[in-house]
Amino acid sequence: MIPQDLKAELLDVAQEAARRAGALLRDGRPADLAVAATKSSPIDVVTEMDIAAEKLITGILAERRPADGLLGEEGADSPGTSGVRWVVDPLDGTVNYLYGLPSWGVSIAAEYRGETVVGVVAAPMRGETYHAVLGGGAWSGTARLACRPDAPLDRALIATGFGYLQTRRAHQAEVAARIIPVVRDIRRGGSAALDLCDVAAGRLDGYWERGLNPWDLAAGELIAREAGALTGGRPSEPASGELALAATPAVFAPLQLLLDEAGAWHD
Structure with missing residues (x-):
């Protein structure tokens, strides 16, 4: 059983990291990325932004939760010693990001002893951030989320x-x-x-x-x-x-x- 205060701490860390990485990706994307880029190709720029976002997230995690493990899309993989492991996708929806479509996000989850206990997904171009804590419901900001009523x-x-x-x-x-x-x-x-x-x-x-x-x-x-x-x-x-x-x-x-x-x- 994970302590409630640890759940709250993990949620706070995940929300900060997702918010800051989302802002970096939103504000750092060149306006003409889909048609021209200063690097050898637009893909290179997206890759750089992806890596920069993961570096920002891992820096926050290292500062606030240095004993935790980490699994990240861009290659970060360390076991940690605290029983907590972070699972991070710094830019989910890369092709959408490349083309300027709004459906991309930053995904950060925290596992405790192998079970996911906190999840945060920031969608900066939607102006939405979703989060959940195990046993505490799912939320978008202060609005509680519920899946659709049952239909065939x-x-x-x-x-x-x-x-x-x-x-x-x-x-x-x-x-x-x-x-x-x-x-x-x-x-x-x-x-x-x-x-x-x-x-x-x-x-x-x-x-x-x-x-x-x-x-x-x-x-x-x-x-x-x-x-x-x-x-x-x-x-x-x-x-x-x-x-x-x-x-x-x-x-x-x-x-x-x-x-x-x-x-x-x-x-």
């Missing part, structure tokens, strides 16, 4: 994502083609963290994706779950790189079964 699968709006590998994308398109006739519609937002938060906020009935990393998933999954959504992977398995799924209770089981039958968990 044929009236469900579902989001998904596609990987970068061509063979994986082709199979993911086949899976989506199996799902779209039996749901209201499908969306592709481009940020796993924000898709999970949109399930929490009642903007989506469900979301699935294959190929997510722990830093894509950790904060958003906790936020979705604390808002009343169910989360998992294949039947009877947790969310993982094979398959991650979050949905309202009525949508979760039938969508999970359809995804499993469609082979959404393999390429």
